[in-house]
Amino acid sequence: MFALLRNRRRRRVLTRAAIPDSLWNATLAATPVLARLDSESQQRLRDLALLFLHEKRFEAAGGLHLEESMRIRIAALACLPILELGIDSYDGFQSVIVYPDEFLVRDREYVDDDGVVHSSDDVLSGEAWEQGPVILAWKEVEASGHGDGFNVVAHEFAHKLDLLDGTFDGMPPLHAGMRAKEWIAAFQAAYDDLRARLERGEETWLDPYASEEPAEFFAVCTEMFFDVPEEFRTEYPMLYAQLSAFYKQDPARVA
Ligand SMILES: [Zn+2]
Numbered sequence: 599m600f601a602l603l604r605n606r607r608r609r610r611v612l613t614r615a616a617i618p619d620s621l622w623n624a625t626l627a628a629t630p631v632l633a634r635l636d637s638e639s640q641q642r643l644r645d646l647a648l649l650f651l652h653e654k655r656f657e658a659a660g661g662l663h664l665e666e667s668m669r670i671r672i673a674a675l676a677c678l679p680i681l682e683l684g685i686d687s688y689d690g691f692q693s694v695i696v697y698p699d700e701f702l703v704r705d706r707e708y709v710d711d712d713g714v715v716h717s718s719d720d721v722l723s724g725e726a727w728e729q730g731p732v733i734l735a736w737k738e739v740e741a742s743g744h745g746d747g748f749n750v751v752a753h754e755f756a757h758k759l760d761l762l763d764g765t766f767d768g769m770p771p772l773h774a775g776m777r778a779k780e781w782i783a784a785f786q787a788a789y790d791d792l793r794a795r796l797e798r799g800e801e802t803w804l805d806p807y808a809s810e811e812p813a814e815f816f817a818v819c820t821e822m823f824f825d826v827p828e829e830f831r832t833e834y835p836m837l838y839a840q841l842s843a844f845y846k847q848d849p850a851r852v853a
Contacts, residue, residue: 608685611652612645617670625671631743631824631849632674639681646677649685655693662698662736672696672734675743675751678824679759682846687759693731700735724750726757747829749821756820760813768812776843784836789815803833824849 622644626633635643650673658664672694680687701722725733738750763771768785772778793809795802808818822830823841827849831838842848 608649611649615648615652617644617648617651621667621670624667625674628671628740629675629743630745631749632678634745635681643674643677643681646680646685647673650677650688653685654688654691657693657695657731659695659733660697660699660701662696664696664736668696668736668739672739672751675739675749676732676755678743679752679755679820679845683759687762688755690729690762691731691758695731695733696739697733697735699737701733724754726754726761732758743825745825747822747826749825752824753817753821756817757813760816766813768814768816770816770844772844773846776840781840784840785812785815788834788837803829820845 626640632640632643647670651669654673656664656669656672676688676694677685722733722735724735724738732754734750734754738748742749742751757766759770760766760768763769768789769778769781772781789809789812792802792804792806792815796806796809804822805818808815819830819834819837819841823838823845827838831850838850
């Protein structure tokens with residue numbers, strides 16, 4: 599759409615509105631991965647979160663009472679991955695739906711490797727579809743961003759970034775200066791290694807869920823990148839370097 603108009607509107611939002619201090623401070627206090635950002639980054643995150651709150655529609659589902667403090671916490675967590683990428687990265691969708699707890703998706707259809715269509719009932723803590731809403735369980739949002747390797751918000755929004763090029767394949771559109779060959783080499787090796795370890799019945803540092811498909815691998819790695827960056831850099835230095843180039847952040851340095 600009209601970028602000039604949109605940018606003017608965004609500037610107006612930023613000069614006329616603000617996330618109240620008390621609610622912002624409560625968000626930081628509840629979310630250690632945001633609290634450890636330097637103050638300049640926190641201010642940028644606060645601006646992004648404000649734009650996010652203005653531009654996205656929040657919908658409560660399953661009887662949830664969605665308070666302002668909850669919307670702010672979701673917006674702040676959602677904007678961490680795009681801290682250096684900008685709010686434009688989230689232009690492709692309009693709404694965020696929040697359930698109180700893990701939610702049931704009935705009759706989910708999927709096609710297996712042999713082309714057979716199955717349907718099942720799935721219990722999910724979050725979900726993101728191309729051009730569709732991001733769906734989150736509040737209980738899982740509350741557990742996100744504590745620096746212990748869990749962040750459903752980073753996970754679902756990583757899917758949105760992955761989908762920016764129209765494919766759900768674990769490879770978002772790379773920036774100028776990044777090489778697809780290096781990205782693929784780093785990710786493929788780690789992904790194959792994870793699957794091989796799981797096949798041998800070994801314990802793995804990454805959640806086995808990451809082995810489901812490359813898109814999930816990227817989303818789980820994004821969670822770890824922001825939540826336990828130092829450990830992630832030690833376990834997967836090549837992936838860390840690629841994610842650091844993509845997100846334009848070096849969270850292990852500030853952690
Ligand atoms: Zn996922």
